Amino acid sequence: MKNLCYQLVSLIPPHHFNPPKDFLSQQDQLEQAAYYIKKLRERIEELRRRKSENPNHHHHVLKLRDLGGSSLEVIFISGLIRKNIMLHQIIAILEQGGAEVVTVTISKIGDKIFHTLHAQAKVSRVGVDTTRICERFQELIYSS
Numbered sequence: 001m002k003n004l005c006y007q008l009v010s011l012i013p014p015h016h017f018n019p020p021k022d023f024l025s026q027q028d029q030l031e032q033a034a035y036y037i038k039k040l041r042e043r044i045e046e047l048r049r050r051k052s053e054n055p056n057h058h059h060h061v062l063k064l065r066d067l068g069g070s071s072l073e074v075i076f077i078s079g080l081i082r083k084n085i086m087l088h089q090i091i092a093i094l095e096q097g098g099a100e101v102v103t104v105t106i107s108k109i110g111d112k113i114f115h116t117l118h119a120q121a122k123v124s125r126v127g128v129d130t131t132r133i134c135e136r137f138q139e140l141i142y143s144s
Contacts, residue, residue, distance in 0.1 A: 070121035
């Protein structure tokens with residue numbers, strides 16, 4: 001049972017734990033994992049609702065992945081039809097969160113444009129505020 005709990009908690013992104021999971025009891029970790037799952041379900045329902053309201057609407061996908069140390073990867077997928085979110089907005093959010101973009105790769109597959117950004121902390125001992133960056137990304141997606 002302990003191993004299953006560990007596996008569950010390991011699937012939750014670190015920035016969703018407050019305080020960090022190393023400082024939480026196993027019960028608190030499970031409660032935060034349950035809360036995270038609940039939020040994911042709510043988001044899925046919201047996206048399904050939005051999709052059913054407008055089936056031709058192209059949603060943006062924006063993912064942030066902490067690569068450890070002081071490095072981040074951001075993957076942004078957009079449709080060709082809808083270009084409300086600009087690359088400079090994503091870069092600005094990263095910079096405001098303490099990151100510096102190192103590389104950007106852009107490719108087109110079908111009707112989608114894939115942007116992959118690699119960033120690192122401007123000051124490695126300070127790090128990057130991934131929680132705030134994720135919040136700002138969500139605001140950007142839902143406001144566009």
